[in-house]
Amino acid sequence: MKNQIDEQDFQKAISEAIIQLIRQPPITLVLQRPFLLILISHLQLALRHPANNGCCSESVRQFIDAMTDEFFTWSPALLELICRGDDPHYDVLNMEIVAQPEGAQRTCRVCGCTDREPCKPACAWIAPDLCSACLPAVSRILRP
Structure with missing residues (x-):
């Protein structure tokens, strides 16, 4: 069950928590490159939401660009795949998902x-x- 909290108190708590995050040391992530590609595709999908704009979305776009430049420029096919992630024309819709038998x-x-x-x-x-x-x-x- 959610705690009942005043919205103003909640916003203040979030602001204070973000300040604490900024003061903490950076974290290091270790990702397999295929997982980075999956992460980029999900971020692109989130960025296509019409209300997802502003400085946070711009930071995510910069992250995508930096990761693409750093890890995927060797492959024209992967660069094209990442470019297509911004274009709804290339969305795969109604993809059939085959469930595995229980226990498999x-x-x-x-x-x-x-x-x-x-x-x-x-x-x-x-x-x-x-x-x-x-x-x-x-x-x-x-x-x-």
């Missing part, structure tokens, strides 16, 4: 990680039988 779990064809025992650091599924940690290995094998 995915297993990576390369490393053998599963839903219950993912890689360390954590991976994500990029195909029904391939985790994000193993994508670079598969890419090297498949490269002409």
